[in-house]
Amino acid sequence: MSDESNLDRPKLPWYRRRAYLVSVALAVIVAITIVTDLPVHTSRAADISSEHGVLSELNTDLAPCVLAVGEALTIWREQSSHTLSAADRSASASLLRDDQNACSFTNETIFDLSNIEVPGSPAGKDMGDLVATSVLWTTSDALRCIEAVQALMVNGNDRAAMASLHKGEVGLAADRASGLAELARAEHVLGTQLPRPDLPVMPPANVP
Numbered sequence: 153m154s155d156e157s158n159l160d161r162p163k164l165p166w167y168r169r170r171a172y173l174v175s176v177a178l179a180v181i182v183a184i185t186i187v188t189d190l191p192v193h194t195s196r197a198a199d200i201s202s203e204h205g206v207l208s209e210l211n212t213d214l215a216p217c218v219l220a221v222g223e224a225l226t227i228w229r230e231q232s233s234h235t236l237s238a239a240d241r242s243a244s245a246s247l248l249r250d251d252q253n254a255c256s257f258t259n260e261t262i263f264d265l266s267n268i269e270v271p272g273s274p275a276g277k278d279m280g281d282l283v284a285t286s287v288l289w290t291t292s293d294a295l296r297c298i299e300a301v302q303a304l305m306v307n308g309n310d311r312a313a314m315a316s317l318h319k320g321e322v323g324l325a326a327d328r329a330s331g332l333a334e335l336a337r338a339e340h341v342l343g344t345q346l347p348r349p350d351l352p353v354m355p356p357a358n359v360p
Contacts, residue, residue: 200342202271206279210286211350213265218350220254221294221324223247225357228301228317232308232358248302255295262290278338282349285331289351293323301357317357324354 227244230236236244253259257266266287270280297320303313328351339346 196342199271199273199275200344200346202273203275203279203338203342203346206268206270206283207347207349209268210265210283211347213261213268214286214290214350216259216261217255217290217294218352220251221297222352222354224251224298224301225321225354228304228357229355231305244305245302248298248305251298252295252302255290255298257291262287265290275338275341278334278341282331282334282338285327285334286349286351289324289327289331293320293327296320296323297354297357321354321357324351327351328353 227236227240227248231241231244255262257263265283268283270276270283296316300313300317300320303310304317307313331349331351335346335349
């Protein structure tokens, strides 16, 4: 990337820098794991009800970031295929800033996501793992994709940003697979089917 493109990109404040956000995400995951390791004896019916509540809150908190990363990937796909209108191109910087905030700990819904309380039961342990995976999906991989698109909209030949975008997309898919496996384990423990977590398959950002 050229020096000029580096100058065009504003420095992120400390609370939005990747190293800080990843450290916070890891701390949240450790905290969730510790809490859900505490055993609590409850009935199967109570467990099922509790897990439905966890998933309802989880999906509510995920929704803004899901929309945001989808929008960011669509912007870059249309830009790279030369189908993004001039008006949308002009608005993209503002839209991407909003998208970035939607997947950051500066957003209240992400803070709420990281503070979801799960029951300390065998199924609750798996649900705690799912919550932790969802935190990674939003604040690590979705945010990485959005920030990569921001850089690419400044310099479409930024190889580092392109590599980061690819890494973020791979991470989104891996987190989704992990989350569904964690849900399946909780369902096995409870002997029931639970609602799906809102960790959708994202369309590729780059034109084939």
